Amino acid sequence: MSVWDFSVTILLVSKTREDNLPGITHNLSGITHFPSILKLRILCHAGRDRPKYDIVKSQMGKDLILVGGYTFSQHSIGSRKWVCSTKNRDCKAKLTLDVDGHITGIFNEHCHPPRRYIKTSDGTYIRYDIVKSQMGKDLILIGGYTFCQASSGTRKWVCSTKNRGCKAKLTLDMNGHINKIFNEHCHPPKMYMKTSDGKYIRHSIGSRKWVCSTKNRDCKAKLTLDVDGLNYEIVKSQRGKDLIMFQGYTFATKRDNYWVCSTNHPVCKAKIRLGRNKAIIWAHNVHIHPPKKWLRTSNGTYVKV
Structure with a gap:
């Protein structure tokens, strides 16, 4: 716990007259009694080591x-x-x-590492994370866009799409912190989902379908992947409203594409976000309660039990 040294100014004010007497600075530990005709106004002034935020x-x-x-x-x-x-x-x-x-x-003692933020030229803050590419290399993730190192050992990072028309880039300082960024892209961002263990998984719409790599027109071999349970279904609440069922839990719409746990429990912070095409692009699916029980009927609909 941080402790600060406070200087205390006591202003003596008459009960009969609201005229302020001269302010007197005291050490409170030495004061045991004040005259009954006086009331006190105590003004605390923090020391120089007050934390900034x-x-x-x-x-x-x-x-x-x-x-x-x-x-x-x-x-x-x-x-x-x-x-x-x-x-x-x-x-x-x-x-x-x-x-x-x-x-x-x-x-300010935490059981987890701090989050990463960059302060922009207009004084606002942007959060960023480090994620892994499909090749296992580090990427910097900012607002759905990723940056890769321009070359080995350099502090310059460029948009990882390698799109010639995209001029987005950033630079790092000696400590590996972002000190300059241009984050305007000519393409939509990639989609990432943050899992309960804090890792990020890239989710690209359409990437679940895989076909034979020979590209032979006569070969119809193909497969479909279910990427980490990102699929969801729409079920009906008892009032007839749409709910998203995701990994056994249900979510109700809050605003636009934000959905929150349908239990409306004040402590449960589970929520998901959908993209424009209604695919899950972000999920925090950690609940403080077990999932409700649903029965799937023969026609494919769900009934709460």
């Missing part, structure tokens, strides 16, 4: 507090308490704010 946006558009690479989300609406935004039960990191939005206390 930035505000970044979550994928859902909500404000997060960024401190030392770690992000905190508000515990509840209107609360001054903020907790680690990963929602990891084992992570006890938290902080509190005063009425002016200053950090008054923080416990």
